[in-house]
Amino acid sequence: MADTPMQMNAETQVTQSAKPTPIVPPSNIAGQALSLVIAIMSFLACLTVGAVLMIDRSASAWQSQISREATIQIRPARDFDIETALMEAQAIAAGFEGVVNARIIDLPQTANLLEPWLGTGIDLAELPVPRLVVIRIDERNPPDFKAIGAAISEAIPNATMDDHRAWVDRLVSMARTTTFVGVAILALVLTALVLTVVFATRGALASNHVIIEVLHFVGARANFIAGQFQRRFFWIGLRGAVIGGGGAILLFLIFQFWAQRNLTTAQGEQVAVLFGDFSIGMGTFIGALLVIALVATLTTLTARLTVIRTIYEIDEQRADPSRQFY
Incomplete structure (x- = not known):
């Protein structure tokens, strides 16, 4: 459907003004706090992904080593x-x-x-x-x-043979359980992230409710208003995700450096024999980068959908004055 002159005028005044006043302030305490929360959740999500990949890698190595050998024990x-x-x-x-x-x-x-x-x-x-x-x-x-x-x-x-099948079955079960727990924790972290962004977006909408309602009343479309919030929350989410994900990657590098230095000692060799070397592969770092992209995308989409939903509620309130926005 073609835009009406009123819609085009309302959006043009906001986008082409010499010094436009943004709907969402470019810097405020709420935005900084939201970035910090997103950074913490991104850090936890990256740690979860890294731990699951590392344990799965070690379990695969254990399984491969065990499946290549069998032992005969003579008492x-x-x-x-x-x-x-x-x-x-x-x-x-x-x-x-x-x-x-x-x-x-x-x-x-x-x-x-x-x-x-x-x-x-x-x-x-x-x-x-x-x-x-x-x-x-x-x-x-x-x-x-x-x-x-x-x-x-x-x-x-006095001899018995052990083909290690029991150990292989236990390792497979452990790897599957660890993967399930890791995915569940990651889902909970991302769910908390989405709810946090929803509340933050609602708060920004509530503080600018009059401006948004006037813009929408004079013809600004929901997609246009949502785009203003979407850009702001994208940068907030990206900044928090980069800080949290970067911190997790730095921690992985420190752990890898420590492991390489300590696995050469006698104690490290004994730990490696019992539990594996717990090496951090390239997949762990790729997973952290994917988490950063996922967090930024979720933050942006959540803010957009929340704004569109809220504007829909404003339209319903206008049609039914007995309904309240808050």
Whole structure:
């Protein structure tokens, strides 16, 4: 539908005036407070995305490492030659199709594995410590684990085989749960952001209610008035998102620098063995940038829709004087 002369006159006076008075003040306490709130929520959203991606990356690495290996555990017993049993178990496992190799974990390697819990200088000959045979498997053509386990149990009564399936199932379940919790937290943060912008927009509309109603009365369209708020809230949202997202990215960089320095120590190597290296990939930084863009977009769209909805309420109030704007 073509614009009426009154609509064109009202919008032209606002947009082409030498020194136009903006509907939303360019700088006020409310805008600064809103930017701070958006910055905090953007920071939390970026941390959530980064934590979910980091844990998912570590869980995938754990799963890949576990699925590539299986172990045969041989328990010591009285009058039992454990060294001979280890070599026999190694030979049995290596004879199955799908097994790349089988290697015996000797006493020094076993001592290194137990060092985080038992300390150094332990004489394993005096302790009934189980011995291990590590089987490296072909991921594309895995062997028949049941057949290997049955053959080893029949030949060596004190031996048991663990293909780590229970650990893999737990890791998959943990990764899915973590992802669900992270998405739920992100949804709650973004919902709080939308509600905050709605209240802030309502407050700006209430403080300029008379001006907006007069502009709309003389012919200014709802889209034009919404555009004035949209531009203002876009810059508020973008500024807050950049501050919060930039802070999260800086924290990621600091954590990555700290991790790289500390993983080279003995304590860091032990933590990496137990929990992975928790490396921060490029996807984490890309996710933070996407959160910044999403927050700025949500802020803009929320402000626009809130203004249009409010002007619709003004029209309803004009049609029905008994209705109140507030």
